[in-house]
Amino acid sequence: MAATLPVFVPERRSWRRTVSGLPGMQLIVPTVVVLLLVLAIVGPLIAPDALVYRSDILSALAPPSSTHWLGTDEQGRDVFWRIIAGAQSSLLSAVAIVTGFSFVGVLVATLATLGGKWADEVLMRVVDAALAFPPIIFALGVAAALGPSLNSAIIAMILTGWPVTARVLRGVMKETMSQPFVENARVLGVSRTRLMLRHVLPNSLDVLVVKWAGDVGNTILILGGLSFVGVGAQPPSAEWGAMVTSAKGVIATAWWAAFTPGIAIAITATAFGLLGDILQVRFNPALRKR
Amino acid sequence: MTTVANNPKQQTAVFLLRKAASSFITLVGLSAFVFMMVKLIPGDEARVAAGENASVEQVEAIRHSLGFDQPVPVQFVAFIGRLLHGDLGTSITTHVSVTQGIQQVLPQTIELVLLAVLIVVTVVVPLATVSALHRDGKIDYTFKILVIVSAGLPTFWLALLLQYGLGTKAQLFPISGRLSRNMHVPTRTGSVVLDSLLAGNPLAAWDGLQHLILPAVVLALPFGAQLYRMLRAELIQVLAREHLTVARAKGVPQRQLVMQHVLPNSIGPSITLVGIQFGAMVGAAVLVESVFGLVGIGSYLTNAVSQKDTFAVLGGVLVIGALVVVSNFVVDILQLVRDPRLRAGQLGA
Numbered sequence: 001m002a003a004t005l006p007v008f009v010p011e012r013r014s015w016r017r018t019v020s021g022l023p024g025m026q027l028i029v030p031t032v033v034v035l036l037l038v039l040a041i042v043g044p045l046i047a048p049d050a051l052v053y054r055s056d057i058l059s060a061l062a063p064p065s066s067t068h069w070l071g072t073d074e075q076g077r078d079v080f081w082r083i084i085a086g087a088q089s090s091l092l093s094a095v096a097i098v099t100g101f102s103f104v105g106v107l108v109a110t111l112a113t114l115g116g117k118w119a120d121e122v123l124m125r126v127v128d129a130a131l132a133f134p135p136i137i138f139a140l141g142v143a144a145a146l147g148p149s150l151n152s153a154i155i156a157m158i159l160t161g162w163p164v165t166a167r168v169l170r171g172v173m174k175e176t177m178s179q180p181f182v183e184n185a186r187v188l189g190v191s192r193t194r195l196m197l198r199h200v201l202p203n204s205l206d207v208l209v210v211k212w213a214g215d216v217g218n219t220i221l222i223l224g225g226l227s228f229v230g231v232g233a234q235p236p237s238a239e240w241g242a243m244v245t246s247a248k249g250v251i252a253t254a255w256w257a258a259f260t261p262g263i264a265i266a267i268t269a270t271a272f273g274l275l276g277d278i279l280q281v282r283f284n285p286a287l288r289k290r
Numbered sequence: 291m292t293t294v295a296n297n298p299k300q301q302t303a304v305f306l307l308r309k310a311a312s313s314f315i316t317l318v319g320l321s322a323f324v325f326m327m328v329k330l331i332p333g334d335e336a337r338v339a340a341g342e343n344a345s346v347e348q349v350e351a352i353r354h355s356l357g358f359d360q361p362v363p364v365q366f367v368a369f370i371g372r373l374l375h376g377d378l379g380t381s382i383t384t385h386v387s388v389t390q391g392i393q394q395v396l397p398q399t400i401e402l403v404l405l406a407v408l409i410v411v412t413v414v415v416p417l418a419t420v421s422a423l424h425r426d427g428k429i430d431y432t433f434k435i436l437v438i439v440s441a442g443l444p445t446f447w448l449a450l451l452l453q454y455g456l457g458t459k460a461q462l463f464p465i466s467g468r469l470s471r472n473m474h475v476p477t478r479t480g481s482v483v484l485d486s487l488l489a490g491n492p493l494a495a496w497d498g499l500q501h502l503i504l505p506a507v508v509l510a511l512p513f514g515a516q517l518y519r520m521l522r523a524e525l526i527q528v529l530a531r532e533h534l535t536v537a538r539a540k541g542v543p544q545r546q547l548v549m550q551h552v553l554p555n556s557i558g559p560s561i562t563l564v565g566i567q568f569g570a571m572v573g574a575a576v577l578v579e580s581v582f583g584l585v586g587i588g589s590y591l592t593n594a595v596s597q598k599d600t601f602a603v604l605g606g607v608l609v610i611g612a613l614v615v616v617s618n619f620v621v622d623i624l625q626l627v628r629d630p631r632l633r634a635g636q637l638g639a
Contacts, residue, residue, distance in 0.1 A: 128312070129319030132614040133607070134573020140591050141607045145327055148595070221444050221512075225577050228446040229592050244447050248581075251454050262447030270442030 029278055032271040033213070039084065040091035047085035051078040053236055061254040073243070073257040074250045083264050086238030091268060093154055093239075094219040098212050100158035105165025106201075106208075112166070113173040114196055124170070127163040135160040139226050150239065153223060153232040161219070165211065172204045179203075214276030217269040224265050240265045305626065313619045318370070320611045324604050325369050329362065378608065379601030381594070388605035391590065396609065397480030398468065399579070399586035403571045405499075405506040407564060410514045418518050419548060422525035433518070441515035445574060449508045449581035456504060463504045466583030470497050505582045509574060513567045520563055524556040531555075558629055565621030569614030 056076035064071040070079040112123040139156035146152040176182060182199050190199070224241030226232035233239035235246055240261040247257035344352070353359050357368045372378075378388035421430045457465040464470065468482050473494045475485045483502070486495035528534070529552060537547055576588030587606055594602035 125312070125315055125319060128316045129323060129611075132316060132320055132569065132611045132618075133323075134570050134610065134614070136573045136576050137591065137607055137610050140576070140595050141324075141327055141603055217442065221442075224444045225446050225574075229576055229580055231595060241444070241446070244444070244450070248450055251450060252458065255454070258447070258450060262444055262451070265444045265447065266439075266442045269444070270438060273442055274438065 025274065026278060029271055029274045032267070033275050036087065036091060036268055036271060037095075040087045040095075043084045043087040047081040051081045052085045052238055053077065061250060061257070063254070064256055070260045071254060071256040073247050073254070079243075079257055079260055082238040082243060083240065083261055086240050086243060086261070087264075089150060089233055089237055089239040090220060090223065090241070090265070091216075093150060094216050094223055097154055097157045097161060097219050097223070098215045100154070101161030102165055102208055102212065102215075104158065104162035105169055106205075108162065108166040109169035109173055110196060110201065112170045113177060113200065114192060120170075124167070127167050130160065130163040131167075133160055135222050136225060136229070139231055140229070142231075148231040148234065150227075150233040150237065153226045156226075156231075157219060157222065161215070165208070168207060168211070169204060172207050173200055176200045176204045210276065210279045212276075213272050213279055217272035217276065220265060220269045220272070302626065306623065309619060309622050313615050316615050317612060320608065320615065321370060321373055322366070324608045324611075325366055327604060327607075373608075378605035381599050381602045383594075383597045383599050383602070388602050391602065392587065392605060392609050394480060395585055395590045396587050397484075398482065398584065399572060399575050399588060401481040401483060402502055402506055402509065402575055402578070402584065402586065403568060405502050406509040406513070406571055407568060409506055409510040410517055410567070411564065413510075414514050414517045414521060415553075418521040418525060419553065421518075421522050422529060423544075423548070425526060437515045437518050440511045443511065445508060445512060446577040446581060448511065449505070449578050452504055452508060453581060464501045466501075466581075468498060468501055468584060469494065470501075473497050501582075501584075505578045505584060508581075509571060509578045512574075513571060516567070517560060517563055521556065521560045524559055525552060528552050528556045558625065561624060561628070562621055565617050565624075568617045569610070572610050572613055 054077070056072075058076065059068070059072055060074055060076040062068055062072040062076070068078050068080065070083070073079055073082070108123055108127070112120045115123075135157055138160045139153055142152050142156035142159065146155065177200055182195065185195055185199050223232060224239075224244070227237075227239050227241030228245050230245075233242040235242060243261035244258050244265075247254065247261075251258045357365055360368070376389050378392070380387050381391055384391065417433055421433045424430050453465055456462045469475065473491075475482065475489050475491060475494050475498075478485050478488055482498040483495050486492070486498055534547065534551060537551060542551075572587065575586060576592060578584070579586045579588040580592055587610060591603060591606040593599075594606060
């Protein structure tokens, strides 16, 4: 199935050169990403609970002002502080998802490489079947099974994210397996498990370093979408997708309440996507080897 | 392959058979997956199927008739058997068979997705070509920034903004729904545009198309960005090849060079990508449909989830998965027809 296209498409030189060659890009993008990650960790701690969760109907739908920098939403909650507080459930969830499915992907790829021809064939068929589920659709199924919540969405996305990683990594591992130093180790009588853990795995994982940033960017977009259709974070969560959802009814009177959390998602997704491009340039030789 | 398949026709047949077999295995795997999900869902299936007010005897009767009192492997075989008959169970909220329910909504989603694919291809192919020809120039740069920005926009949010800005405020497009109120078209295929044309009503077809344009553009954007990046990279690679330098030196006009030499040699991976995107778009259509109030497999699924209508959810998931498998198979065949090198390469392996 779709075997003719490598799912992971290494970008060619020119794209990288221009994007990462934009003035200051190499500096700005990593800085923004670090800031976002810090925000995701400390956000809920610094945001005052009263402004984030407590309704204050009297000051509902107030436009941006000096007291409410980004205005208030339909329940009078401060949009700016909600975005700060929501960074955690939006961004850290995405990081957790990518970490989770990378683990599963590594495990499957290792089994496929170690297990011989049959295991490889069976696992790759499983990968095909799993790839056939669009993540949003799958999450809807999981939500039906586990009940809609941010946790169900995270589980669903881990369950749908791993196949791409597994397939990419399996390709890299096969390549590493055929390298002379692995051959040498095998001739010296190194056991299969040790060969895998000490030689093949460490020399294949750099592809994940390149992949994770782009994955986090995509995951944030999908996670927001899941909240939007009601199977992700539930109100009164300040998760950004959920914020857009709860404010969509008042878009005509208070555009800021739906607009700004979307911008937060867009900035985060773009920053991580660009970081992925920059990392690819850095790790270019390792990629070109394949 | 140890079988003797010397002539090309035989080789193609073998290749197609292998692809079909692999698709079939994937479909069985998919069904197993969905079946497992049904089994993992807490609660008594028989009670769910019988309805809230059923008596204990009725529930037991249903349990027996649905085979839920059998061992799990037997149940799985029965499940596959029902699938082969197109039986996906009955919706517990509408009491209509899931197959029927999906048949009513699926054509509308496919209509939307096909329009989005059309938009992606007609916009991206020229843009990527211009970009690649003027590599690192101002145009290339501008397109690239546009692509970076549009790839990072959340679909559901963009849909809301465009609906408000271009629909409610500027009144350039209808805000939601599939047809204006004064339009009525008899349902034949389920696709509104097609049905309008079949009914000999071009006005309704145009109206239906207008309702689809905004959702389709929103749906197309992230996929277009993805395709642009791949096609541009592929074009640049092909443009650097020696035979093109020769062609240029011989004075082949630019237009002919691009249309006859560069594009046909670069489009292969993009076709595969579009095939994969088709499935992903059916998934993403959920978001767009919910904003624009469109009937489709997406809204069917979200309704089913909010009503805890298990069979409807699983049926929908399975149908979409099957759609993805089929579209990948079709793309594989397309590639085979298009590229003889691929045929040789695939079979030699």
